[in-house]
Amino acid sequence: MLSRMILVSSAILILMGIVVVYSSSGVMAHFGYHDSMFFLKRQILFLFLGGMAFISAWILDPRLYQKYAYYIYGVAIFLLLVVLIPGVGKAAGGASRWIALGPFRLQPGELFKVALVVYLAMSLAKKGHKMQLFRVGIIPHLVLPGIAMGLLILEPDFGTTVIVALVTFTMLFIGGARVAYLLGGILISIPVAVHLIASSPYRMARMAAFLDPWSHRQESGYQVVQSLMTLGSGGWFGKGLGHGPSKLYFLPAAHTDFILAVIGEELGFLGVALVITCFAALLYVGFTVALKTKDKFKSYLAAGLTSMLIIQATLNFFVVMGLVPTKGLTLPLVNYGGSSLIVGCWMMGVLFRLSRELGR
Amino acid sequence: MSAKVRLYLVATLLALGLGIALTKAGTLQLLRGSKLKHLAERQYIRPKLYGNYRGDILDRKGRLLASSVSVDSVYAEPKRINNATQVVKSLGKAIRLNRVQIEKLSSDRSFIWLKRRIDPNTANKVRNMDLEGIGLAEERQRFYPNHGLLGQTLGFVSIDGQSLGGIEQAFERYLKPKSWKTLALQDARGNPIRQHVSPPEEALAGNDIMLTIDRNIQSVTEEILQKTVKKHGAKAGWAIVMKPKTGEILALANVPLMNPNRPSKHDQKARRNNAISLTREPGSTFKIMTFAAAYDLGLVKPDEKIYCEKGRWNLGYMTIKDVSKKEWLTPAEIFKYSSNVGTYKIAERIGPKRLYETIKKFGFGELPGLHLLEEAPGFVSNYKSWHKTRFANMSFGYGLMASPLQVVMMVNTIANDGLKVSPAILKGIHKHGADTLANPLPSSAPIQVISKEAAQAVKNMMLVEYGHKGSARRAAIPGMLIAGKTGTAEKLDDTGRYNKKLNISSFVGFAPANNPQIVALVSIDEPQGIAFGGYVAAPAWREIVEAALLE
Numbered sequence: 036m037l038s039r040m041i042l043v044s045s046a047i048l049i050l051m052g053i054v055v056v057y058s059s060s061g062v063m064a065h066f067g068y069h070d071s072m073f074f075l076k077r078q079i080l081f082l083f084l085g086g087m088a089f090i091s092a093w094i095l096d097p098r099l100y101q102k103y104a105y106y107i108y109g110v111a112i113f114l115l116l117v118v119l120i121p122g123v124g125k126a127a128g129g130a131s132r133w134i135a136l137g138p139f140r141l142q143p144g145e146l147f148k149v150a151l152v153v154y155l156a157m158s159l160a161k162k163g164h165k166m167q168l169f170r171v172g173i174i175p176h177l178v179l180p181g182i183a184m185g186l187l188i189l190e191p192d193f194g195t196t197v198i199v200a201l202v203t204f205t206m207l208f209i210g211g212a213r214v215a216y217l218l219g220g221i222l223i224s225i226p227v228a229v230h231l232i233a234s235s236p237y238r239m240a241r242m243a244a245f246l247d248p249w250s251h252r253q254e255s256g257y258q259v260v261q262s263l264m265t266l267g268s269g270g271w272f273g274k275g276l277g278h279g280p281s282k283l284y285f286l287p288a289a290h291t292d293f294i295l296a297v298i299g300e301e302l303g304f305l306g307v308a309l310v311i312t313c314f315a316a317l318l319y320v321g322f323t324v325a326l327k328t329k330d331k332f333k334s335y336l337a338a339g340l341t342s343m344l345i346i347q348a349t350l351n352f353f354v355v356m357g358l359v360p361t362k363g364l365t366l367p368l369v370n371y372g373g374s375s376l377i378v379g380c381w382m383m384g385v386l387f388r389l390s391r392e393l394g395r
Numbered sequence: 396m397s398a399k400v401r402l403y404l405v406a407t408l409l410a411l412g413l414g415i416a417l418t419k420a421g422t423l424q425l426l427r428g429s430k431l432k433h434l435a436e437r438q439y440i441r442p443k444l445y446g447n448y449r450g451d452i453l454d455r456k457g458r459l460l461a462s463s464v465s466v467d468s469v470y471a472e473p474k475r476i477n478n479a480t481q482v483v484k485s486l487g488k489a490i491r492l493n494r495v496q497i498e499k500l501s502s503d504r505s506f507i508w509l510k511r512r513i514d515p516n517t518a519n520k521v522r523n524m525d526l527e528g529i530g531l532a533e534e535r536q537r538f539y540p541n542h543g544l545l546g547q548t549l550g551f552v553s554i555d556g557q558s559l560g561g562i563e564q565a566f567e568r569y570l571k572p573k574s575w576k577t578l579a580l581q582d583a584r585g586n587p588i589r590q591h592v593s594p595p596e597e598a599l600a601g602n603d604i605m606l607t608i609d610r611n612i613q614s615v616t617e618e619i620l621q622k623t624v625k626k627h628g629a630k631a632g633w634a635i636v637m638k639p640k641t642g643e644i645l646a647l648a649n650v651p652l653m654n655p656n657r658p659s660k661h662d663q664k665a666r667r668n669n670a671i672s673l674t675r676e677p678g679s680t681f682k683i684m685t686f687a688a689a690y691d692l693g694l695v696k697p698d699e700k701i702y703c704e705k706g707r708w709n710l711g712y713m714t715i716k717d718v719s720k721k722e723w724l725t726p727a728e729i730f731k732y733s734s735n736v737g738t739y740k741i742a743e744r745i746g747p748k749r750l751y752e753t754i755k756k757f758g759f760g761e762l763p764g765l766h767l768l769e770e771a772p773g774f775v776s777n778y779k780s781w782h783k784t785r786f787a788n789m790s791f792g793y794g795l796m797a798s799p800l801q802v803v804m805m806v807n808t809i810a811n812d813g814l815k816v817s818p819a820i821l822k823g824i825h826k827h828g829a830d831t832l833a834n835p836l837p838s839s840a841p842i843q844v845i846s847k848e849a850a851q852a853v854k855n856m857m858l859v860e861y862g863h864k865g866s867a868r869r870a871a872i873p874g875m876l877i878a879g880k881t882g883t884a885e886k887l888d889d890t891g892r893y894n895k896k897l898n899i900s901s902f903v904g905f906a907p908a909n910n911p912q913i914v915a916l917v918s919i920d921e922p923q924g925i926a927f928g929g930y931v932a933a934p935a936w937r938e939i940v941e942a943a944l945l946e
Contacts, residue, residue, distance in 0.1 A: 209401050267423045267431025285438065304424040311417045315410065322406040326399060338402060345409040352416035356423060 037320050037390040044313040045368055045383045052369035053078055059282040059297040060290035074290055074371050081373040085380030092384025101332045104157035111150035114143035115186040132190050142374035144195040147183055149378055151199060152343055156335035159210030166211040173216050176207055194362035198347050205342045245360035259357045261286045266299035273303030294370040295355045314348045324389045337389050340382045450570040450601030452562055454610040455822055461549055464538045467518035467531045469509040473502050476528035489520040512536055543652030545613055547668040551655035565767045569602040569824050600827035607643035607822045612636055615942040616646040623935040624650050627922035633670040635803045636943050639911045642816040645943060672769040674796040678884030679733045680903055681792030683805060683853060685742050688753035690849035694744040695726050701737050708736045713784050715739055730856040731865055735791045742790030751778035756844040757805050759797050764817045773797040803916045806903050810911035813850035816841045854878050858908055866929035870902055870937045879904020881928035897921055900931035906940050913943045
C-alpha cells in the first residue's frame with residue numbers, strides 16, 4: 036500500500052512536470068534553440084536516468100549508504116569545492132552552481148542535500164542516546180554541514196543553504212538533540228542570515244520585493260508579481276494545457292523554479308491541489324516508514340529524505356505564492372532540471388525500498 | 396520527548412506547511428483569481444485597431460467625390476537597430492532624414508515615424524533595403540479625385556485622420572472606419588504571437604455617403620462662376636442650385652476653389668463655404684418677403700396702383716430713395732423696378748408683427764438644416780425692438796442678416812407654391828460597396844407657410860419673359876418662362892458705412908416658372924464697374940440653369 040502510494044504520487048508529479056515543462060518551455064525553446072521540444076526531450080532523457088537511479092536505489096541495500104556515508108559526504112563536499120573553481124563551475128545569473136558535463140550540467144547542491152541526509156542519518160543512528168549531549172549531539176553536526184553551507188554561500192546558493200540548515204535542524208531534532216540547544220542554534224543563525232541578506236544587494240532587493248511586490252513590479256518585484264498573476268489567472272480549472280500566456284517571456288523561470296505558477300495557470304486550483312496532495316501523500320508515506328522501521332539509520336534516512344523533499348517543495352510553493360522572498364529553489368520531481376529529477380527519483384527509490392522492507 | 400513524538404511533531408509541522416500552501420493557492424486562484432487574471436490579461440492582450448478605410452463620398456449618381464487610397468509611411472524601431480550609422484547611410488539614398496531623426500535612431504525608443512506618406516517608388520526602395528528596425532506602414536490618405544470641385548463643402552482630413560470642416564466633419568460618424576478591437580496576443584517583448592482573424596476590410600470600412608450634389612452640375616456651376624468672377628474682376632462668387640420639390644442641393648459652389656487635397660495652400664478665408672455661411676443684409680431680393688406677406692394677408696390687389704413719390708419719400712425720421720423715379724405703380728411694377736418707396740408703403744399695411752411672423756416662417760434667423768457645421772442661422776431681431784427706420788429697412792432687405800442658402804430657400808418656397816421644404820445635401824448612407832440607401836437624418840415635414848394663391852401672385856411678379864425689358868432680362872431663357880429677382884446689395888466698408896462701390900450682385904430665381912425644376916442663386920462679390928445684379932449675375936444664372944435643366 037505504502038509503496039504503491041510512492042509510485043502513484045511520484046508518477047503523477049513527474050508526468051505532470053514533463054507535460055508542463057513542455058508547455059511552459061516550448062515557445063522559449065522554439066526561439067532560443069529552434070526546437071520547441073528541446074527541454075522536453077532533455078527532461079525525458081533525465082527521467083530515463085532517474086528511472087535507473089530509482090531502480091538502483093530499490094536494489095541496493097541502504098546499509099551500503101550507512102557504511103560509505105563519510106565517503107559519499109566527502110565526494111559531495113568535493114563537488115561543492117569544484118564548482119567554485121573558475122572555469123569549471125558554470126556561472127548563470129551571477130552564481131556558479133553547475134559543473135558542465137558535455138551538453139549537461141551537474142548541480143552539486145542537489146547531490147549534496149541527499150549526501151547530507153545520509154551522513155546525518157548515519158551519524159544520528161551511531162550516537163543514539165548521546166545525542167542529548169551538546170558536545171556529541173550538536174557540535175559535530177554543525178561543523179560538517181557548516182562547511183558545506185559556507186561553500187554554498189560562496190557559490191552563492193542561498194536557497195540550498197536554507198534547505199541544508201532547515202534539514203539539519205529537523206534531523207537533529209528527530210535524532211533526539213535537546214530542544215534548548217536547537218533553539219540556541221536558531222537564535223545564533225538569525226543574525227548570520229540577516230547579515231547574509233543585508234550584505235548582498237540582490238538579496239536586499241528580493242526582500243524589498245517580497246515585502247511589497249506590487250510597488251516594485253517593474254523591477255525586483257517583477258517575478259513575484261508575474262507569478263501571482265500567472266497563478267491567479269487559473270481559477271478553478273485553469274486555462275487548459277498550453278493555453279497560458281505567461282510563458283511568453285512574462286514569467287521568468289516558468290519551466291524551472293516557477294513551474295507551479297504555470298500549473299496553476301493551465302490546470303487551475305485543481306492542478307495545484309493535486310500537486311500538493313501528492314506531496315502530502317509522500318509526507319505520509321515517508322513518516323509512516325520512519326515510524327515503523329526498527330533500524331535507526333533507515334528510520335532517520337526515511338524521515339530525513341521526506342523532510343527535505345517536503346521542506347523544499349513547501350518553500351518552493353511559498354516563493355511562487357509570494358509568502359517568502361524569492362530564492363532559487365526547485366520543485367522536486369516536477370520542474371525541469373536533470374540533477375534535481377535524478378536525485379528526486381533516487382530518493383523515491385530509497386523510500387520505495389524502505390517501504391517494501393516493512394512488509395518483510 | 397520520545398523519538399515517536401518528535402517524528403509526529405515534525406510530520407505535523409510539514410503537513411501544516413503544505414496546508415498553508417494549499418490555502419494560499421485557494422486564496423490566490425479562487426478569491427483573488429479574477430482580479431489577478433484581469434491584471435495579467437492587460438499585459439498579454441492589447442486591443443488592436445483595424446479598419447482604416449474611411450467611407451467614400453459620392454455624388455447623387457454614385458460618382459466619386461472623396462475616397463481613401465493607401466500610401467506607405469516609413470517608421471523605425473530604434474530599439475531593434477544595431478548599427479544606426481549604417482542604417483542612416485542606407486536610408487539616406489531613399490529618404491532625407493533630419494538631424495533630430497538621426498539622433499533618435501541611435502536612441503532606445505521603440506517607435507518613431509521617419510517619413511509619412513511617401514510615393515510608391517520611394518516605398519519600394521526602402522522595402523528592398525530590408526533594414527532591421529526599419530519598416531513601412533500602410534496608411535490611408537484621403538483623396539479628392541476632382542481636386543477643387545466642391546472643395547469648401549467637402550472639407551478635408553488631416554494627416555492624422557482628423558476631419559476638418561464640411562461634409563467630412565459633419566458626417567464623421569458615418570464616414571469614420573469602425574474600430575475593431577482584437578485580442579492580439581503578444582509576448583513580454585511586444586512581439587505578436589497570435590492574432591485573431593480580423594474581419595474583411597469592407598466590414599470595417601466607414602460608411603459611404605451619397606450627396607444630393609450632381610458632379611456635372613457642380614462642375615459647370617464652378618466653371619461659369621470662375622468665368623464670371625474673372626470677367627468682372629470680382630473677389631469671389633458663390634452659387635446654389637437646388638431641386639425645388641425636395642430641397643436637394645445639386646450644386647454648392649464657392650469661387651475661388653479650394654483643393655482639399657492640399658488644404659494648407661489655402662488660407663482660412665478661401666476655405667470658407669460662403670454659400671451657406673456668409674450672412675449679409677440680403678437687399679432688394681428680400682422684398683419677396685414683404686409681397687408674400689401682403690398677398691397672403693390679402694392686403695394688396697394685383698391691379699391697384701400705389702404712389703411711389705417720384706422715388707424720394709421724406710418721412711421725417713428718414714428719407715427712402717429709389718433708383719427709378721416713378722409715380723403710380725402696380726405691385727408687380729414696384730417689384731420690377733425694385734421701388735423701396737412702394738415696398739415700404741405695402742409694408743406699412745402689414746405692420747411689423749405680421750411681417751416679422753412671415754419672415755420667421757420662411758426660416759430666416761434659423762439654421763436651414765443641412766446639418767453642416769458651417770451653416771449660419773443669420774439674424775432677425777424681434778419686431779418688438781424694431782423702431783420705424785428698422786421696420787422700413789426690413790421691408791426692402793436691410794437690418795437683418797441672412798445667408799445665401801436662406802435666400803434660396805425663400806425663393807424655393809415661392810417656387811413650391813408656398814410649401815416650405817428642408818434643404819438637403821445628404822442623399823443617403825450605405826455600407827461601403829453596397830448600394831442600399833438609408834437616410835437616417837431627420838427631415839422635417841414640408842410646411843405651407845403662405846397660401847398657394849399668395850405664392851403664385853409673388854411668382855407672377857417675378858416672371859421674366861424672354862425678349863422683354865427689365866433688370867432681369869439677361870437671365871431669360873429662350874422658349875421658357877422663368878421667375879427671378881435681381882439683387883444689388885451694398886456692402887459695409889471698413890469704416891462701417893454702405894459703400895456704393897462695394898456690392899454683392901446676385902440673381903435668384905427658378906425655371907421653368909410654371910413647373911419649377913431648378914432653383915438657383917448666383918452671387919458675385921465686389922464686381923468692378925457696373926455692379927447691377929441683372930448685369931453681372933443674371934447671365935451666369937441663365938447659363939447655370941440651362942446646364943442644370945439639361946442634366
